[in-house]
Amino acid sequence: MTRAEIRAAVLAMLLWAVATVGVGWRTLHSIDHADRSREALFRAHASQGRVPSPAFPENLDAREHAALRQEERPLVVHDPHGVEIITAPVKDTEDWEIIGAVGLYSRWRERAAPVAAPAMVALLAALVLLLGARSVASAGPRAAGVGALALFGAAAAVTALQLRFAAVSLAPREAAPASLERLALPPPSLAFAALVLALLAVAGALAVAAVHWHARQAGRRARVRETIGAWLFIAPSLGHLLLFTIAPVAFLFWISVHNWDLLASDHPFVGLAHFREIAADPLFWRALRNGLVYALYVPVTMVAALAAALVLDQPLRGIKVLRVVVFLPYVASTVAIALVWQWLLHRDFGLLNAALTALHLPRVDWLGNPATALPALMLVSAWGQLGYMMVVYLAGLQAIPAALLEAARLDGADAWQRFRLVVWPMLRPVSTYLLLTGIIWSFHGFTLVYVMTEGGPSHATDVLVYRIYQTAWEFRRFDVAAAMSVVLCLLLLVLTALQWRTVKGEPADA
Amino acid sequence: MxxxxxxxxxxxxxxxxxxxxxxxxxxxxxxxxxxxxxxxxxxxxxxxxxxxxxxxxxxxxxxxxxxxxxxxxxxxxxxxxxxxxxxxxxxxxxxxxxxxxxxxxxxxxxxxxxxxxxxxxxxxxxxxxxxxxxxxxxxxxxxxxxxxxxxxxxxxxxxxxxxxxxxxxxxxxxxxxxxxxxxxxxxxxxxxxxxxxxxxxxxxxxxxxxxxxxxxxxxxxxxxxxxxxAVARFIGSPSINTVTGRTTGTRFEGALSCDARVAAHAEAVLAVRPEHLVLGPAIDASPAIITLVEPLGPESLVRLRLRSGEDLVARVAGEAPWHVGDDVGVRVVPGEGLCFRASDGARLSARRDAP
Incomplete structure (x- = not known):
């Protein structure tokens, strides 16, 4: 460790300490201040107007004092640290003379600097020191300084936020002097503030250590530095993923091999019993088959989307408006789409059957007939996905260089050959992407089934996710539902692996 | 075919x-x-x-x-x-x-x-x-x-x-x-x-x-x-030299002068390829000062500035015997000056018409 590095670490630590102590002092001071004005409230309350000693908030200047006495109405008193205290005059028992004031509520003043003045001064001094140090050292101190500065900013931001909460939670805004009881709220917890500061301090120390380590490694092992940097970059996202995705999935796997009765206190291990149960359940197989049939809407929609994209790729007047129109259904809420289509497909009042009647054809109970319910859902899904797939295809088409198509024209290819031999092969990555993600999404499909058919009629539209939902939340068999989810998860994993392989297999374009 | x-x-x-x-x-x-x-x-x-x-x-x-x-x-x-x-x-x-x-x-x-x-x-x-x-x-x-x-x-x-x-x-x-x-x-x-x-x-x-x-x-x-x-300027590297002046029937008079049998008395532009400029003593020639010598091996490009301000480039065989700052005289190889009408750039003389 060189002198410069030691100096860098010390400077970063110093900066961090100044920042923490500065904002900490500030926080504690504000909370203390709020507590004292609350004390005044209690005193006023206890004596019902017979306030033994004037309970003016601190820091009232003569002008404010006079105003309070004259106006007999709430007055805003500024605290120098960014908190406003709204006070009301307190009169004596004869309701004659104003003998004092109580703080009604306090609030965080907008635009108040989140950092205490002494802390700012100390920070500036440290920065000057740092700049001096920079002239002798290399990147090390600079990196440490930047890190410490970022930490200082983070600490200040968090403290400002916390101050806001503390100030506003003092009392509700609508509290009136007539009902002083309502003002008696639990004081903002000093312990909480202390905890936040402690966490900040620990995080700060760790970060400074990381910054220092980072600076120390910089010259020697660029690879290590890059790796650490990369991990730091993905850390927030990774944390989120671990907490809200990986952990629940792991929990799901755990539940699927245990008995999970909500009322029971113990959850014995049962091995693959739940899997055996669903394997023997014809409804599960029905749902799986329905899901596979349902997924067929994806390639069908892709063909329609490609056709639409080829038309919408032409340089015609108003083509942009048309593109938007085709894309619109994708932006609409699935529930709204489901409700609208429910009406369109209605047996008695639906537009579709009205058209059939007009053509002297028999009416069809689209969603009530087991033979037509699933195709009807596929139609709605296709309608909803068409715009998205069209836009993706359109992007793919527009990424094909115009010179390639011109070359093909000169090479003697007619329109169909140009499409078959140049456009279609060049769209292959796009098609693969749409097909696999489309199928994956189709297996997630739940909303349409839930809103339009609830799996019926007679399980004709019962897809896997709906089956899982029903098992868990209607039959309260969470363990069996978990087992089904595991099966679905493995199925999707296979599809995703397939997608990755095809994406990887694509050669880089020239 | x-x-x-x-x-x-x-x-x-x-x-x-x-x-x-x-x-x-x-x-x-x-x-x-x-x-x-x-x-x-x-x-x-x-x-x-x-x-x-x-x-x-x-x-x-x-x-x-x-x-x-x-x-x-x-x-x-x-x-x-x-x-x-x-x-x-x-x-x-x-x-x-x-x-x-x-x-x-x-x-x-x-x-x-x-x-x-x-x-x-x-x-x-x-x-x-x-x-x-x-x-x-x-x-x-x-x-x-x-x-x-x-x-x-x-x-x-x-x-x-x-x-x-x-x-x-x-x-x-x-x-x-x-x-x-x-x-x-x-x-x-x-x-x-x-x-x-x-x-x-x-x-x-x-x-x-x-x-x-x-x-x-x-x-x-x-x-x-x-x-x-326009064609004269586009073709050839380095570009052709041009100076403005007048034709008098037998000669072009300007910053450079040369014989040019052109019937009209007109405002004109004289264009001369770099290899058609001859550098030498300043007697009977337009005086110029060398601003840059670029030796290319078999030949050298000599950039110079006429007393009257125009920049020219001359191509000379082998190594140029001059240095930056030297005074030289510039002449046009007889018969190699091209005259163009100043107003529209049209050609005034065929080169071989010159004596």
Whole structure:
């Protein structure tokens, strides 16, 4: 460790300490201040107007004092640290003379600097020191300084936020002097503030250590530095993923091999019993088959989307408006789409059957007939996905260089050959992407089934996710539902692996 | 192989931009003609009109005896080599070269034979199984050339095919293209903005500006007998020297003076190629000062400034005996000054008219 590095670490630590102590002092001071004005409230309350000693908030200047006495109405008193205290005059028992004031509520003043003045001064001094140090050292101190500065900013931001909460939670805004009881709220917890500061301090120390380590490694092992940097970059996202995705999935796997009765206190291990149960359940197989049939809407929609994209790729007047129109259904809420289509497909009042009647054809109970319910859902899904797939295809088409198509024209290819031999092969990555993600999404499909058919009629539209939902939340068999989810998860994993392989297999374009 | 004839060809784009303005041009059977001019002069538009990628506003395009003006590209029997090669990225080199044959439903063994032949001619037969992304710029260039020659078209079109290559490969490919032309005996129309390329490769060069052909002729004719000041300035490197002055009937008088038998007494511009300036003692010559000497080995470029302020460049054989700051006299080699009318740049004198 060189002198410069030691100096860098010390400077970063110093900066961090100044920042923490500065904002900490500030926080504690504000909370203390709020507590004292609350004390005044209690005193006023206890004596019902017979306030033994004037309970003016601190820091009232003569002008404010006079105003309070004259106006007999709430007055805003500024605290120098960014908190406003709204006070009301307190009169004596004869309701004659104003003998004092109580703080009604306090609030965080907008635009108040989140950092205490002494802390700012100390920070500036440290920065000057740092700049001096920079002239002798290399990147090390600079990196440490930047890190410490970022930490200082983070600490200040968090403290400002916390101050806001503390100030506003003092009392509700609508509290009136007539009902002083309502003002008696639990004081903002000093312990909480202390905890936040402690966490900040620990995080700060760790970060400074990381910054220092980072600076120390910089010259020697660029690879290590890059790796650490990369991990730091993905850390927030990774944390989120671990907490809200990986952990629940792991929990799901755990539940699927245990008995999970909500009322029971113990959850014995049962091995693959739940899997055996669903394997023997014809409804599960029905749902799986329905899901596979349902997924067929994806390639069908892709063909329609490609056709639409080829038309919408032409340089015609108003083509942009048309593109938007085709894309619109994708932006609409699935529930709204489901409700609208429910009406369109209605047996008695639906537009579709009205058209059939007009053509002297028999009416069809689209969603009530087991033979037509699933195709009807596929139609709605296709309608909803068409715009998205069209836009993706359109992007793919527009990424094909115009010179390639011109070359093909000169090479003697007619329109169909140009499409078959140049456009279609060049769209292959796009098609693969749409097909696999489309199928994956189709297996997630739940909303349409839930809103339009609830799996019926007679399980004709019962897809896997709906089956899982029903098992868990209607039959309260969470363990069996978990087992089904595991099966679905493995199925999707296979599809995703397939997608990755095809994406990887694509050669880089020239 | 066929002759290409453009008559009164015009193209006005939507929005009124004139791309090509009444161009008539003929490329003889088996000839190599270059269209050269600054960017935006309409040379690429002419190429696209010939290829059928654009439709003309007026005029006609004949390839051989056929009027192809309104035929689709694939019925014109032309092949084009694009600036960025336009190789199909999803096909191998073999499939790329065979593509024009494949879409014409030619039998597979015949396709294979002709692809091999074209690949051998361009020495890329070892690269046939690669994808374009795995080729270098020069190799892509060859693959694109092979795709053009494989179907033995009546006419080859080249759209700045060398501009994406680095200097060394470019010089080499230039020579190879000329050799290829001689071997195939094909009619070729070649578009470039690089006058060196045009001069060194083409049998005939058409200089274009603002949608019009200014002058067409053999490279050395354009060099020695430019019809206008614009052509004189565009052709030749370093650029031709120009000074303004007057013609007096027998002489040009200005910052430089020389004999010039021009009937008119007029404001004129004298243009002199760098190799037609003679430097020497300042007696009977225009005085100048040397500002830069660039030795190139077999010759040197001497940049100088006339007393009257004009910058000139002179080409002298071998090593120049002067240094920056030296005073010299500049004379024009008798008979080598070109006079142009100052108002419109039209040529006033034929060089050989001078005594």
């Amino acid at each position: 066929a002759e290409l004839r453009l008559s009164h060809l015009s193209k006005v784009f939507a929005g009124g931009v004139v791309g090509v303005d009444d161009v008539s041009l003929a490329v003889g059977e088996g000839a190599f003609t270059a269209l050269v001019g600054p960017s935006g002069c309409g040379k690429t538009t002419i190429l696209r009109l010939v290829a059928g990628l654009e439709e003309p506003t007026d005029g006609s395009v004949h390839i051989g005896p056929r009027d192809v003006t309104w035929l689709p590209p694939r019925e014109r029997d032309v092949a084009m080599v694009f600036q960025n090669y336009a190789l199909y990225p999803h096909l191998t080199v073999r499939e790329n070269i065979g593509f024009p044959l494949r879409v014409r439903k030619i039998a597979a063994p015949e396709v294979a034979r002709r692809v091999r032949k074209a690949a051998e001619l361009l020495e890329i037969d070892a690269l046939l199984e690669r994808k374009p992304a795995q080729l270098s710029g020069g190799q892509r260039q060859r693959a694109a050339l092979a795709r053009a020659i494989v179907r033995e078209p009546a006419l080859f079109l080249f759209d700045e095919p060398l501009s994406n290559l680095d200097a060394q490969v470019r010089a080499q490919t230039r020579a190879e293209l000329v050799a290829l032309h001689r071997r195939l005996g094909a009619t070729m129309l070649y578009v470039t903005h690089d006058q060196v390329e045009a001069m060194t490769m083409a049998q005939s060069v058409a200089v274009m500006a603002k949608g019009r052909v200014l002058q067409e002729g053999a490279p050395m004719t354009l060099y020695r007998e430019p019809a206008s000041l």
